[in-house]
Amino acid sequence: xxxxxxxxxxxxxxxxxxxxxxxxxxxxxxxxxxxxxxxxxxxxxxxxxxxxxxxxxxxxxxxxxxxxxxxxxxxxxxxxxxxxxxxxxxxxxxxxxxxxxxxxxxxxxxxxxxxxxxxxxxxxxxxxxxxxxxxxxxxxxxxxxxxxxxxxxxxxxxxxxxxxxxxxxxxxxxxxxxxxxxxxxxxxxxxxxxxxxxxxxxxxxxxxxxxxxxxxxxxxx
Amino acid sequence: xxxxxxxxxxxxxxxxxxxxxxxxxxxxxxxxxxxxxxxxxxxxxxxxxxxxxxxxxxxxxxxxxxxxxxxxxxxxxxxxxxxxxxxxxxxxxxxxxxxxxxxxxxxxxxxxxxxxxxxxxxxxxxxxxxxxxxxxxxxxxxxxxxxxxxxxxxxxxxxxxxxxxxxxxxxxxxxxxxxxxxxxxxxxxxxxxxxxxxxxxxxxxxxxxxxxxxxxxxxxxxxxxxxxxxxxxxxxxxxxxxxxxxxxxxxxxxxxxxxxxxxxxxxxxxxxxxxxxxxxxxxxxxxxxxxxxxxxxxxxxxxxxxxxx
Numbered sequence: 001x002x003x004x005x006x007x008x009x010x011x012x013x014x015x016x017x018x019x020x021x022x023x024x025x026x027x028x029x030x031x032x033x034x035x036x037x038x039x040x041x042x043x044x045x046x047x048x049x050x051x052x053x054x055x056x057x058x059x060x061x062x063x064x065x066x067x068x069x070x071x072x073x074x075x076x077x078x079x080x081x082x083x084x085x086x087x088x089x090x091x092x093x094x095x096x097x098x099x100x101x102x103x104x105x106x107x108x109x110x111x112x113x114x115x116x117x118x119x120x121x122x123x124x125x126x127x128x129x130x131x132x133x134x135x136x137x138x139x140x141x142x143x144x145x146x147x148x149x150x151x152x153x154x155x156x157x158x159x160x161x162x163x164x165x166x167x168x169x170x171x172x173x174x175x176x177x178x179x180x181x182x183x184x185x186x187x188x189x190x191x192x193x194x195x196x197x198x199x200x201x202x203x204x205x206x207x208x209x210x211x212x213x214x215x216x217x218x219x220x221x
Numbered sequence: 222x223x224x225x226x227x228x229x230x231x232x233x234x235x236x237x238x239x240x241x242x243x244x245x246x247x248x249x250x251x252x253x254x255x256x257x258x259x260x261x262x263x264x265x266x267x268x269x270x271x272x273x274x275x276x277x278x279x280x281x282x283x284x285x286x287x288x289x290x291x292x293x294x295x296x297x298x299x300x301x302x303x304x305x306x307x308x309x310x311x312x313x314x315x316x317x318x319x320x321x322x323x324x325x326x327x328x329x330x331x332x333x334x335x336x337x338x339x340x341x342x343x344x345x346x347x348x349x350x351x352x353x354x355x356x357x358x359x360x361x362x363x364x365x366x367x368x369x370x371x372x373x374x375x376x377x378x379x380x381x382x383x384x385x386x387x388x389x390x391x392x393x394x395x396x397x398x399x400x401x402x403x404x405x406x407x408x409x410x411x412x413x414x415x416x417x418x419x420x421x422x423x424x425x426x427x428x429x430x431x432x433x434x435x436x437x438x439x440x441x442x443x444x445x446x447x448x449x450x451x452x453x454x455x456x457x458x459x460x461x462x463x464x465x466x467x468x469x470x471x472x473x474x475x476x477x478x479x480x481x482x483x484x485x486x487x488x489x490x491x492x493x494x495x496x497x498x499x500x501x502x503x504x505x506x507x508x509x510x511x512x513x514x515x516x517x518x519x520x521x522x523x524x525x526x527x528x529x530x
Contacts, residue, residue, distance in 0.1 A: 018438035156356035160389035
């Protein structure tokens with residue numbers, strides 16, 4: 001799940017300066033779960049912008065705004081409202097915003113901040129456990145990620161800042177390395193903790209990341 | 222090979238510790254800005270009173286005059302620097318380049334630290350680097366000593382440092398900390414300075430554990446000067462891995478008005494004496510944190526004169 005938070009409304013208004021006719025795009029996937037760009041939030045935004053004197057030429061909320069071909073198709077399906085708009089307000093993650101960028105030459109504006117790849121603890125409560133490093137180390141650390149769950153992302157044990165199992169940056173946050181230690185101890189695998197971990201390859205996923213899978217059956221007769 | 226500063230006027234930390242002499246180090250906290258007169262005054266004041274001086278590296282994630290530059294000033298003034306290197310502000314390329322420079326300027330001792338986190342400092346929106354951390358930094362240096370950088374490329378001239386590291390006796394929980402201590406030794410650490418210790422009973426327990434893990438590696442107790450009740454309250458509440466025990470809090474609280482600093486001096490002198498008399502460790506590291514002026518008094522009260530050790 002890609003976790004997003006809503007930008008302050010004033011910031012959104014500033015983005016839309018000079019664009020009186022706006023089309024709003026929401027996302028039926030992550031932004032709906034995050035309640036930052038689902039049907040409800042899109043309707044609220046429409047009402048607020050209209051109260052501001054703007055014209056909302058149309059809205060749409062569909063699954064996976066990040067799917068570029070699908071987004072282009074949705075834009076074609078809503079041709080009239082899309083063409084009437086000066087710009088687009090996209091209420092989902094940065095991937096979705098840039099997917100819309102590919103579908104139009106007009107102004108495209110983010111309504112959200114994209115914060116992390118998150119786990120859902122319960123409704124409206126998310127936590128970051130994976131930072132997409134491209135070279136998964138979970139096998140070595142009892143399936144608890146030091147790259148993400150230690151603030152410093154260090155690989156050889158806790159720093160001196162751990163206090164009662166909490167992090168020096170925030171007493172509300174667990175020290176990832178204490179979690180890893182406890183987990184490996186429980187599993188009888190502290191030898192993994194004792195092993196020196198060499199320098200990590202931070203370029204395993206060289207930005208901008210790109211993955212192309214070969215299609216099954218392709219290349220044969 | 223030509224070392225531009227090759228006159229070692231002082232014995233190195235390695236020579237002192239390996240000769241079995243009790244090591245006494247102080248600490249220089251560089252200023253925030255270019256007014257370095259007071260720092261130079263502190264260097265001059267301490268250079269013959271302690272065997273060597275640590276130079277903090279953007280301590281507590283607060284941007285300051287650089288540790289490497291200060292290490293050179295200490296050499297210029299005839300003192301012995303212990304260069305602190307953290308992994309917070311520099312990636313492996315920058316650290317390696319700094320180490321090449323440090324070696325050619327006659328710096329012989331490097332203390333390898335991960336570094337505090339960015340949010341505790343004064344550049345809260347900066348990007349924390351942490352490309353490597355303390356254990357990996359020790360490995361990087363060992364590789365450089367063998368003539369290779371961390372990319373595996375040959376160096377035209379390597380380095381040689383007495384490699385130090387830190388350990389936190391007050392860490393909670395302590396077990397992972399002790400494993401990390403062991404890993405640092407495996408990665409090449411030859412000596413340790415501890416984070417601040419106040420509770421000497423806990424320090425003794427820590428030393429017993431540490432000696433069981435390795436009885437060769439040199440360990441120096443890190444002592445931080447208590448200056449006021451406010452400072453104690455702040456440290457107990459905010460400084461990770463530091464705990465001032467009740468009996469010292471009481472001693473400071475009972476100090477007559479205006480006597481808090483003197484009481485702090487007396488406490489540290491007593492702790493230094495205890496470390497020496499009870500042979501608890503191989504040396505002490507005195508962190509006066511802004512009160513460097515009183516370090517000679519602390520040593521005098523402790524009856525420590527490095528020229529007679």
